Amino acid sequence: MxxxxxxxxxxxxxxxxxxxxxxxxxxxxxxxxxxxxxxxxxxxxxxxxxxxxxxxxxxxxxxxxxxxxxxxxxxxxxxxxxxxxxxxxxxxxxxxxxxxxxxxxxxxxxxxxNTKRLTRRDAPKPGHMSKFTILARRAALTLTGEAERFKSFVLGLKTKLDSIEKTEGSTTINHQLVVLKDDQKLEALLLNPDLSTRLQLPGGAIIQDWQPLKPMESNLEILRRRKLTWLANISNDKPTFMSFYTHPYPIPFNGGSLRLNIDLYGEDLCLARQALITHLEQVMGEIHGTVLVHIYMPQALWAGMRKFCEGDEGVKQLGDYWEQMFLEREMS
Ligand SMILES: CC(C)(COP(=O)(O)OP(=O)(O)OC[C@H]1O[C@@H](n2cnc3c(N)ncnc32)[C@H](O)[C@@H]1OP(=O)(O)O)[C@@H](O)C(=O)NCCC(=O)NCCS
Structure with missing residues (x-):
């Protein structure tokens, strides 16, 4: 060529x-x-x-x-x-x-x-990228472990979730997350005009594995190409929580590892915990070797999610709090 x-x-x-x-x-x-x-x-x-x-x-x-x-x-x-x-x-x-x-x-x-957008880790240096506006910041939590350790990690999370629900008196019945298998249901959800406000979408966009996309008809085809697995609490027709994972892919980390990105939208910690468990269960057959899991979420969820994930011997937090920044500038 x-x-x-x-x-x-x-x-x-x-x-x-x-x-x-x-x-x-x-x-x-x-x-x-x-x-x-x-x-x-x-x-x-x-x-x-x-x-x-x-x-x-x-x-x-x-x-x-x-x-x-x-x-x-x-x-x-x-x-x-x-x-x-x-x-x-x-x-x-x-x-x-x-x-x-x-x-x-x-x-x-x-x-x-007429607009240029990008996402990046943490804030740009002062003076660098001064023409960009920061549209949103998402909190990120990274976990890592060998694939075979994730089964017992998830079992531990389930036990914790049961005990939290007993203590807090909340039940999963009130907070049911559903896998959105039906394309039409998913599209109706994404194209609902008040989705962005209800889920407080960062900068009004869905950031799928670092790619910000407005929830609009023309972007649905791009999202479909990614073959994502979506969850939402659709028991009423105004979901307040939505999440998905991107299929794990190889990265150079540690001589060759898998990277799994999970994106959470909505500020309900109970649903965020459930979503994490469900996505990890869904992905279990796809992982091998060392796995890095990056979970992106609203800042308000980070401390609770970190606490929920701590204490396992095989799957541990890697690094501390970090942020995904979403930036925009006009193109002249
Ligand atoms: C980040 C990186 C691309 C910067 O390249 P560089 O040529 O050394 O950058 P310089 O500081 O010499 O260039 C400054 C210019 O690049 C821009 N720039 C620097 N870092 C940038 C970044 N992360 N994203 C966008 N623009 C960046 C500055 O705004 C400045 O633009 P201007 O000339 O219009 O003012 C380079 O260090 C690199 O390849 N790093 C590894 C990969 C990486 O981290 N990429 C960042 C993706 S967010």
């Missing part, structure tokens, strides 16, 4: 990324996100994904940087992902250059795009 030229700036040439650039992209990616990098797994998918633009920068033929974006929200928004610069080139403004070139190219290709 011949490389498609995009432009040049600051001594760099820019090209659309191709499947055969994979090894070079991986060569600049060592250690990114402390081993949690999704790109080794996603790169090939990105190459054919509809409405995605992935650009690489080269100097004297050598790969220097990569940036990618997915056009969502009915063509109005580009969600930027994957930004990285070759370690020896960092600190020289290359990230700024590739972002400007990508913005220009995206505007040419998709003139309707």
């Amino acid at each position: 011949e490389a498609q030229y995009v432009g040049e700036s600051d001594g760099l040439t820019f090209w659309l990324a191709r499947p055969q650039d994979y090894d070079e992209v991986m060569a600049i990616s060592h250690g990114i996100y402390a081993g949690n990098d999704y790109l080794p797994h996603r790169y090939k998918i990105w190459m054919t994904e509809k409405n995605r633009v992935t650009i690489i920068a080269r100097r004297d033929g050598k790969l220097m940087a990569l940036e990618s974006g997915l056009v969502v929200d009915g063509g109005k928004t580009i969600v930027m992902e994957g930004l990285r610069v070759c370690p020896t080139e960092r600190g020289r403004g290359v990230a700024g250059v590739i972002q400007r070139v990508t913005d220009r190219y995206v505007k040419q290709l998709y003139p309707s795009v």
Whole structure:
């Protein structure tokens, strides 16, 4: 496949990324996100994904940087992902250059795009990204353990849940979570105009494994592609809680591990506990080796969820409180 030229700036040439650039992209990616990098797994998918633009920068033929974006929200928004610069080139403004070139190219290709969104771990450095507005912050809890230890971890969580419910006098009957298997039910739920307020969606979006998507018709196809397993308390038709997990995928952590992302929406701790148990049970047949579980949730849930998960010998918390930030800026 011949490389498609995009432009040049600051001594760099820019090209659309191709499947055969994979090894070079991986060569600049060592250690990114402390081993949690999704790109080794996603790169090939990105190459054919509809409405995605992935650009690489080269100097004297050598790969220097990569940036990618997915056009969502009915063509109005580009969600930027994957930004990285070759370690020896960092600190020289290359990230700024590739972002400007990508913005220009995206505007040419998709003139309707007027907003750029991205998610990142923790707050940007002062001065960096000053043109961005912070739309939301989500709390994140990370657990890790060997796959075979998760069965007893979940059993322990169930025992704890029973005892909490007895003490607090709440019962799961009042708080029933249902698996949303029916596409139509799920779509009706997601397209309900007051979903965002009821679930306090961060910045009015569903952040699926770091990808913010407005709950709107044109994004349903993207969510469907991800083959997520959704839960919600739909006993009344105005659910106050919703969650899903993204199928675990391989990451470089610890010489090769699986990453499982669970996203929780709504502030009911009782439902959040149940959702965690259910998602871990659902995923049990898919996990092996070392597993990193990242649970993203409203800040109000974090302390309660951490307490709920502590005390197991095999599955332990990794690191402390951290945040997923959701940022936006207008594209000129
Ligand atoms: C983060 C990283 C891409 C920064 O690249 P860099 O070329 O060293 O960054 P510099 O500080 O020299 O460049 C500054 C420019 O990049 C932008 N920038 C820096 N870090 C950024 C980030 N995480 N997201 C978006 N833009 C960023 C700055 O806003 C600035 O833009 P400007 O020139 O328009 O003002 C680079 O350190 C890297 O590859 N790190 C590992 C991967 C990673 O952590 N990616 C972050 C994804 S959120």
